[in-house]
Amino acid sequence: MSNCSFPHLIDLNNYPVSAWDRITDLAIDIKRNPRIYIGACSGRIMATLFYEPSTRTQMSFQAAMLRLGGGIIGFDNPNNSSVAKGESIKDTAKIVSSYSDIVVMRHFLEGASKAAALTSDCPIVNAGDGGHLHPTQTLTDLLTLKAEKGTLSGLTVGFCGDLKNGRTVHSLLKALSCYENNKFVFISTEELKVPDYIKDIVRAAGKRYSEINNLEDAIPELDMLYMTRIQQERFSSAEEYQKQKHVFCLDEKKMQLAKKDMIVMHPLPRVDEIAVSVDGDPRALYFKQANYGMYVRMSLVLSVLYENIDAKPLIVGREYPNVCCRNPKCISNHETSLPHIFRENNGVLECEYCDGRQISN
Ligand code: NCD
Secondary structure: OOOOOOOOEHHHHOOOHHHHHHHHHHHHHHHOOHHHHHOOOOOEEEEEEOOOOHHHHHHHHHHHHHHHOEEEEEEEOOOOOOOHHHHOHHHHHHHOOOOEEEEEEEEEEHHHHHHHHHHHOOOOEEEOOOOOHHHHHHHHHHHHHHHHHOOOOOOOEEEEOOOOOOHHHHHHHHOOOOOOOOOOEEEEOOOHOOOOHHHHHHHHHHOOOEEEHHHHHHHHHHHEEOOOOOOHHHHHHHHHHHHOOOOOOOOHHHHOOOOOOOOOEEEOOOOOEEEEHHOOOOOHHHHHHHHHHHHHHHHHHHHHHHOOOOOOOOOOEOOOOOOOOOOOOOHHHHOOOOOOOOEEEEOOOOOOOOOEEEEEO
């Protein structure tokens, strides 16, 4: 059923922490000595399949491959591909992976890249699957923290904004929970809190977190503030979004309450959650962070293509033909030919595609 022979990057936690460290260290070397890596991917092809809008992720992957001397194919508008004729992810992945050495995929449905990996003939990299995960943004974030704070441990990190739908938040929280002595402050409205399954992972890793709805009160203790946009496209109605937008805004006044060495990160794009006047503050690192993203993707491509990454198996669960995932945004509810795969965790079934918890029928 599953093709486990490739180091697919669907969830960063499928790679050992030692691999994250190697990838971020190599990225630092590439940034310092870019000439050494010119031509390292000569003759290799990356496919970028973007079913959802992207600027940084798509272009930084493409720039990464071009800087390594490789080529790129793909689409950023699925309506110009056979997707518009009704082709499934399974079939698109099968075909495109036979033309390329690595496939980078972003999709609006949760678990889409894992579904693609089931039939792919080359490694799949998840470039964002709905509101679920975004592992390569997390590599970018880890590199930024490592390079700018000098550590990934012992940090008090604030996450502010749409913590429910923000896939970058989910992936980064899972990753930072693997390092020692980190603690987290979740700053959001009641409606946009961190999902329970992510909180359980944080708690199981022995990390502390608090939840608050006020940025001013949270900011003085933070070493890093991770701002996020309200994910308009994930709301079920315009009214719901209207209620949530403009709630949090980081401005110069709030920056005055922060530590002198606190850093501000943001996966971008920014809407209005950081005032433009903050951009000149030396603690505002979001543009630099986006630049680190290209180097970490160069490093990732090299690692996936040439290193032996000890990735965990793609699938640990098994098929439950009569159980349907309860998450309407899960790929398994849209591509009917996909096997229904669940794993058991403390007596509860979890969907292998979207991690959603189920009640069996
Ligand atoms: C993020 C994403 O796509 O999830 N952007 C990115 O990849 N840098 C964040 C967002 O869209 O808000």
